[in-house]
Amino acid sequence: MAIESDKLRDRLDRATAHLDPPYAVVDLTAFDANSAALADRAAGKPVRLASKSVRSRELIGRALARPGWHGVMAFTVPEAIWLVRAGLSDDVLVAYPSADRAALAELAADPTLAAAITLMIDGTGQLDFIDAVRAPGQRAELRLCLDLDASWRPLRGVHVGVRRSPVHSARAAGALAAAVAGRAGFRLVGLMSYEAQIAGLGDAPPGRTLLAGAIRLAQRGSYRELLARRGAAVAAVREHADLEFVNGGGTGSVAATSADPAVTEVTAGSGLYGPTLFDAYRAWRPTPAAFFACSVVRRPTPELATVLGGGWIASGQAADSRLPRPWLPAGLKLVGTEGAGEVQTPLSGAAAATLRVGDRVWFRHAKAGELCERVNELHLVEGDAVVATVPTYRGEGHAFL
CATH class of the missing domain: 3.20.20.10 (Alanine racemase)
Structure with a gap:
């Protein structure tokens, strides 16, 4: 699993090396x-x-x-x-x-x-x-x-x-x-x-x-x-x-x-997007396809890495299941006393110590389409390249709900 995660992270990083976070991609x-x-x-x-x-x-x-x-x-x-x-x-x-x-x-x-x-x-x-x-x-x-x-x-x-x-x-x-x-x-x-x-x-x-x-x-x-x-x-x-x-x-x-x-x-x-809520299903679990990236901007301690933004919370009952999940690199987790913040999100876990300022952290949203209310466009990735960039509803000037 760690090897597959490393491959996915490497592929997404290479595909979007020309972009500055935050942004969202669909594989x-x-x-x-x-x-x-x-x-x-x-x-x-x-x-x-x-x-x-x-x-x-x-x-x-x-x-x-x-x-x-x-x-x-x-x-x-x-x-x-x-x-x-x-x-x-x-x-x-x-x-x-x-x-x-x-x-x-x-x-x-x-x-x-x-x-x-x-x-x-x-x-x-x-x-x-x-x-x-x-x-x-x-x-x-x-x-x-x-x-x-x-x-x-x-x-x-x-x-x-x-x-x-x-x-x-x-x-x-x-x-x-x-x-x-x-x-x-x-x-x-x-x-x-x-x-x-x-x-x-x-x-x-x-x-x-x-x-x-x-x-x-x-x-x-x-x-x-x-x-x-x-x-x-x-x-x-x-x-x-x-x-x-x-x-x-x-x-x-x-x-x-x-x-x-x-x-x-x-x-x-x-x-179609495979958000984290469906990780808790036995019958069928979609392959994660939608991700968003945030930049590491500070290191408050040697054990913590903080990204800019990240607090893209899902609707529903107020619970941890509605928080975005730091996905790549594997081994990151939210800090319990802060969660995912409006302007910054500190991350702990073994992988946090390896991150440097400027590195990307890839998150998965708890729900599917709500991710698109945070971005104007989705970068579509095939292999290790962005093959198209398409607008979200928000990017076309629509916020229906």
């Missing part, structure tokens, strides 16, 4: 390998790309050009409109409900956009909001997807998973589908359910054997329950709507979700 060999592996794990079902996990139009297009990938799951309506107008996809599902009046008005006024973009709903309040923006008779018909809550509730008062949609039962899903069918100007074309407690929760947290066992037990129970409930919900919705797709899963559950006969497509995105 295209690893990116493409992850793309192929995710498609293989989907077992023939299309993989919809979660754009929030990539946030670079060029790399979204690169993944979509590969076999097995089709369509985008966007995170806002303005982003979806931008991607469609740019010609990146004519099949964009917005993953979350929207209250963006200007974007909804733009969508409703353009039949081409309305045909390409599907909005997410989980209640009639969202329909009322859209109608208030532009009345049914004054707009194109809007495509809708129903968000079925995929959390597991094994006992009264116990909630395993994230808190998303209020639509949890098959009966509730059928009732909402019936309500949509009775409203002018809308067409229900999809159903989505994101099993975050399976797809987004690693089942092998390092050094926490008891927790790992509890997570695996909960995931098995949740999967069995969701398999039955999602199938029943799809059947209930189909009584009122001609569904084009049933979407589920994420990088951490592609194989398991694709095995559900009710699901017609799966979603993935984070696995």
